[in-house]
Amino acid sequence: MSSPSGTATQEVNLPMSTSGANALATAASLQDNRSVVKGVQKMTPSEAFVETMVANGVTDIFGIMGSAFMDAMDIFSPAGIRFIPVVHEQGSGHMADGYARASGRHGVLIGQNGPGISNSVTSIAAAYWAHSPVVIVTPETGTMSQGLGGFQEANQLPMFEEFTVYQGHVNNPKRMAEYTARCFDRAMNNLGPTQLNIPRDYFYGEIEAEIPQPIRIERGAGGEQSLNEAADLLAKARFPVIISGGGVVQGDAVEECKALAERLGAPVVNSYLHNDSFPASHPLWCGPLGYQGSKAAMKLISQADVVVALGSRLGPFGTLPQHGLDYWPKDAKVIQVDARSDMLGLVKKMSIGICGDAGAAALALTARLKDRILACDSTRNERAERIKTEKALWEKELDEWTHERDDYSLDMIEEQKKEGGNWLHPRQVLRELEKAMPQDVMVSTDIGNINSVANSYLRFERPRSFFAAMSFGNCGYAFPTIIGAKVAAPERPAISYAGDGAWRMSLMETMTCVQHNIPVTAVVFHNRQWGAEKKNQVDFYDRRFVAGELENESFAGIARAMGAEGIVVDKLEDVGPALKKAVDMQMNQGKTCIVEIKCTRELGDPFRRDALSKPVRLLDKYKDYV
Numbered sequence: 235m236s237s238p239s240g241t242a243t244q245e246v247n248l249p250m251s252t253s254g255a256n257a258l259a260t261a262a263s264l265q266d267n268r269s270v271v272k273g274v275q276k277m278t279p280s281e282a283f284v285e286t287m288v289a290n291g292v293t294d295i296f297g298i299m300g301s302a303f304m305d306a307m308d309i310f311s312p313a314g315i316r317f318i319p320v321v322h323e324q325g326s327g328h329m330a331d332g333y334a335r336a337s338g339r340h341g342v343l344i345g346q347n348g349p350g351i352s353n354s355v356t357s358i359a360a361a362y363w364a365h366s367p368v369v370i371v372t373p374e375t376g377t378m379s380q381g382l383g384g385f386q387e388a389n390q391l392p393m394f395e396e397f398t399v400y401q402g403h404v405n406n407p408k409r410m411a412e413y414t415a416r417c418f419d420r421a422m423n424n425l426g427p428t429q430l431n432i433p434r435d436y437f438y439g440e441i442e443a444e445i446p447q448p449i450r451i452e453r454g455a456g457g458e459q460s461l462n463e464a465a466d467l468l469a470k471a472r473f474p475v476i477i478s479g480g481g482v483v484q485g486d487a488v489e490e491c492k493a494l495a496e497r498l499g500a501p502v503v504n505s506y507l508h509n510d511s512f513p514a515s516h517p518l519w520c521g522p523l524g525y526q527g528s529k530a531a532m533k534l535i536s537q538a539d540v541v542v543a544l545g546s547r548l549g550p551f552g553t554l555p556q557h558g559l560d561y562w563p564k565d566a567k568v569i570q571v572d573a574r575s576d577m578l579g580l581v582k583k584m585s586i587g588i589c590g591d592a593g594a595a596a597l598a599l600t601a602r603l604k605d606r607i608l609a610c611d612s613t614r615n616e617r618a619e620r621i622k623t624e625k626a627l628w629e630k631e632l633d634e635w636t637h638e639r640d641d642y643s644l645d646m647i648e649e650q651k652k653e654g655g656n657w658l659h660p661r662q663v664l665r666e667l668e669k670a671m672p673q674d675v676m677v678s679t680d681i682g683n684i685n686s687v688a689n690s691y692l693r694f695e696r697p698r699s700f701f702a703a704m705s706f707g708n709c710g711y712a713f714p715t716i717i718g719a720k721v722a723a724p725e726r727p728a729i730s731y732a733g734d735g736a737w738r739m740s741l742m743e744t745m746t747c748v749q750h751n752i753p754v755t756a757v758v759f760h761n762r763q764w765g766a767e768k769k770n771q772v773d774f775y776d777r778r779f780v781a782g783e784l785e786n787e788s789f790a791g792i793a794r795a796m797g798a799e800g801i802v803v804d805k806l807e808d809v810g811p812a813l814k815k816a817v818d819m820q821m822n823q824g825k826t827c828i829v830e831i832k833c834t835r836e837l838g839d840p841f842r843r844d845a846l847s848k849p850v851r852l853l854d855k856y857k858d859y860v
């Protein structure tokens with residue numbers, strides 16, 4: 235095929251693969267009718283860089299412009315790549331993460347060497363713990379001034395060393411396409427962010443290069459022997475339970491997980507913060523484990539004699555005791571399936587480790603169990619009843635759990651009654667929001683007390699719908715992340731949750747939504763405090779409050795000043811209608827709306843009771859601070 239200038243081109247056509255995210259990336263790229271130059275060609279390194287991105291199906295890049303990559307940026311548009319300018323580079327990393335999590339395609343960001351790059355370290359760390367295929371392109375000081383202490387000079391590789399699965403440094407302009415391609419391949423194949431570091435003078439010049447075809451590796455089900463042993467173990471299990479993890483979401487393996495669960499009649503619990511890894515309407519679904527998770531899930535897994543951890547690393551925070559339940563079944567045999575061998579048996583004791591794709595492994599196990607008589611077959615109905623009963627009990631408890639009942643929360647509720655104004659109980663607010671959620675919604679959540687309590691009230695029907703701040707746990711995650719998700723899936727309603735503290739850290743990206751036509755809905759829980767941390771001062775520091783109070787202007791007013799809409803809610807009956815109105819504005823009028831909900835200062839269970847201890851003071855002058 236010939237382009238108007240007469241250069242030979244090839245259609246963007248990624249190799250077909252059947253597994254998960256790769257299949258999604260392929261599907262997206264197959265619809266991509268942009269063409270890429272074919273064979274060895276004379277081109278500039280900027281052209282090699284941009285063409286390699288086209289070959290990988292890139293259509294959107296987040297960032298803030300800069301002289302360091304202006305030569306390449308100049309041809310983004312003719313290459314069919316949209317550059318989405320953000321307010322702060324931290325936001326561009328979260329947007330790339332949200333984009334990747336929603337679509338299974340690469341999320342890409344770029345920035346100015348030095349500060350533009352260091353500004354996004356936090357969001358790349360967050361993307362790393364979400365295992366997102368994000369590529370951060372980091373133009374660097376020019377090779378002739380590196381090391382002389384020039385303008386915006388920094389060593390950019392060490393900054394991301396811990397948070398990337400691969401770092402490519404273009405050490406010669408002739409290798410631009412090769413390194414670019416490798417970064418895109420490895421982000422997808424090794425499941426995590428990669429860094430493409432490019433000395434800024436290497437964008438210029440003339441090279442001979444061929445644009446590499448993307449390499450996508452199909453992951454298999456795992457070793458024959460371990461699959462056979464796992465099937466034998468499951469055939470003998472009395473009460474098997476499945477943990478459906480992030481690997482099920484990323485590998486698009488819900489159907490395979492469902493088939494295995496149905497064959498076993500096993501309850502399925504979501505791993506911590508992967509509430510979209512199994513459809514909530516399914517009779518075998520029991521809700522999430524971990525902090526502020528489902529009691530039904532915890533009570534059921536505590537009974538398990540065999541646990542299948544499907545696509546889960548069983549992270550240390552995700553199985554901590556909760557609601558007074560130390561639910562992890564210490565004597566159960568654990569079959570762990572993960573795409574990464576180094577995650578197998580890392581945190582929890584395991585009986586059988588399967589290194590493979592969650593979907594392929596589930597399929598292989600189901601096939602092995604299909605015609606066998608299983609020990610648990612005879613109790614299928616009884617177990618189904620038990621699941622139903624536990625779920626009903628938990629729903630009833632949630633319905634009746636209208637507010638927190640600890641001393642501090644009760645004191646706050648009383649105090650705020652005297653103070654006047656109408657403040658809503660967070661749990662009731664969360665229940666109302668849950669009821670008003672639109673179909674096919676995508677929700678992102680932040681780090682904070684109310685956001686954590688939300689875990690009990692967020693249920694999903696399909697994967698790639700829930701984007702929580704994962705193990706890096708940074709406040710300010712949710713809003714930019716949902717913006718990126720919305721760019722990837724404009725047809726789906728997009729809602730972020732944030733506490734007022736986290737919102738203050740991220741609200742400026744409202745301008746990105748307004749100016750670049752990316753309508754989303756942001757719910758802000760306005761409780762006038764850094765609640766999650768204040769909870770530790772309640773529990774461990776005798777209510778000596780330092781730095782926890784927040785005095786805010788009206789967030790709805792700030793939103794309006796930025797050109798968005800704002801709704802203030804201070805009545806429970808208005809919560810659902812306000813969310814519906816905001817989503818309607820998003821979907822039908824292309825408007826971003828901030829829903830500011832006035833909440834009491836009450837606080838749910840803390841994050842890290844496990845990691846704090848009562849203060850000890852040895853010096854006389856501090857003796858009262860215990």
Ligand SMILES: Cc1ncc(C[n+]2csc(CCOP(=O)(O)OP(=O)(O)O)c2C)c(N)n1
Nearest residue numbers: 682683684708709733734735736764765766
């Ligand atoms: C970037 C960052 N800074 C600080 C923290 C520590 N931290 C965790 S939760 C929290 C309070 C969150 O307050 P807010 O967003 O208002 O939600 P609330 O707890 O009040 O519901 C803080 C400061 C963090 N996790 N991330």
Ligand SMILES: [Mg+2]
Nearest residue numbers: 733734763765
């Ligand atoms: Mg708060």
